Amino acid sequence: MTLENFRAVNLKIDRANGSFLSDQFAKAGDYNGRRLVVQLSNAGVVGDLTGVDVNLGWQHDTLKNTGLDPFEPVDLTQGIFEIYYPKEMLTNGNVTALIQIIENDHITETKNFKIKVEKSVIDEDTIVSENSFTVLQDALLTVNRYDSRIANVENSKVDKSTFEQSTNNLTAQLQQTEQELNAQLAQKANKEKLESLAYNTTSKKFGKISLPTDFNSKGIQLSRTVDGKVVHNVDINYKNKVYDETIYFDTDTGDDETGNGSKSTPYLTLAKAFSVVESSSNKTFKIVGKGRIFRDESYNGGTLNWIPTFTNKTVYLFGDNDGDSLVVSNAQSSTRVGGYGVLNNPLAWTAHNNIWRTSRALTTNVVDLKNKDFYGIGIPLKNVNTLTECESTPNSYFIYGSIVYVNTYDSRKPDDDDLLVCAYTPLFNVKLSSSKLVLENIDFYGGNNMQHDGSCYVEGDINSTLIGINCKASGGNLTNNNTGTNYHGTTNAFTVRDIGLSMMFNCGIGYVRRDGFNYHYYGISTENIRDCLAFEYNCYGHETGYQDANTNNQYSTMHEGSNVLRVNCVGHDTGGAGIEDIGDAYSILVDCHMAHSKITTESSYSTGYRFHGVAGTGKAILINCTNNNSSWDITGSSGFPVAIQQGFIGNGKTKDVVLTLQ
Known part of the structure; x- marks a missing residue:
């Protein structure tokens, strides 16, 4: 006997004389398995029933749910119709049913009959809904x-x-x-x-947010207030703390030779302040900076390999620009001689048709600080291919050898130091040894940071701490095609290397060639990696993968299996996943919102969240997070465990990871 014969159940209905229909039988697992076949006749005569509609009306005797489902015509010339029992009906128990016949706006119904639905011995958990076989x-x-x-x-x-x-x-x-x-x-x-x-916004739990006991939070505690905001217990009021030594520099009025670092006679450069910290026997320092820092002013420009190194010290660098942030870049000033250990003459601008030109070799990025986006980040000028295109395109630049042509967005002459012509030169590099570096109100802009892969690059050890407060970073507009030890082809915004505790508060990134926030732990042993933590709070960013064809340029990414805690972070328009944590990282994300990966294919990088590991020790917990306008919500390596707490808003698509609801 074929499977088709097994599924057929036949009823003959005489529309003229009425029919007493026998009770029928079904199984709870018969989705698309058992069908009801009826043949209509008139006084025993079978005829063509074109234009006749037949429906199955039913009500479950126990659940009281109802339905009116259409039969499909099988052979209208013989009056034969069939219907597969609807899945909503196939729950263990009795169903009261009737056949409804509609012809020429006239409705007739048969007498009621019963359909007995027996429970299947097959475990219902293995049954796939939407009328599929188990x-x-x-x-x-x-x-x-x-x-x-x-x-x-x-x-x-x-x-x-x-x-x-x-x-x-x-x-x-x-x-x-x-x-x-x-x-x-x-x-x-x-x-x-x-x-x-999806769209579950009512499951937020107020009060303390308990972090897992196997997650080394470094003492950080989280709590949700009655207005829904998540707060932390970290003291970031470094401005009013007491320090052993306070150092001032002013890039407009200071002097590295005659100044003494006081407020009345400040140094000229940050590099000079850093050198004083290095050589001082004091342990805690407050550096207050004013003005704009250009190339060769945050390191010793006369010694390319010199990186400020702090050992057993706490250094707090505060930008005090009358309410604006201190700008650090590897651009060259257009208004003054600059540099520390080397002198850089200002750029000279001359008119060319309706645009401007200057000489600056190895230019990789041009940013206009008078033209900022909604996050307050300077928007880069578009690098165009011809001089003619530059002349007709506002907010663009063209490079011809060492000559740079610029068409500002407002047609102004760019001689006010608001236009940053960034080059292949060092930018901001600091090394910590059992030390703490705190950066507040600092904005970093670069082309490529020579020798290092971040506009703000800080490396250290497991006993060191990096804290960023209200900082921004941008850079890496063009690909670096130079080779050699003095060049680095990858530019992130904030790059953190081998630091035991990194904390970023209200920090933003934008227009970055590679990642926004990038954490690596090459020098930390495997047994100590879970004693490291990166904490991002109220951070934001967009336009990663800027001018880059790679598909792994994230808003934020953790490596080597370390711990990362992100709270109320927003990332969008990324050249890869919104967030990607790899190497079996332990990730906890609270109220994070990712959107619009710029990867347009079904790639696993076109996702809000991506988690990857091969050792099987990684895990991720997402608490009240969202994603939209990417191909996937969550992707990762096969079997990677992802726990969802307090709801998730997204498109409902995941790939390879294993979800649990907690």
């Missing part, structure tokens, strides 16, 4: 087909080797089918979990 049932059908084919092989008396080869092929096909079905089932389960949480 995984087990599909596999059984496949096995049955393979058994028949094997029987045919045996009956044809082929030789043993051919038979064994056929058997092996069929077994391999069955295993592949099973793997595909299991993958589809897991994907569907993840989708259903996310869909069940």
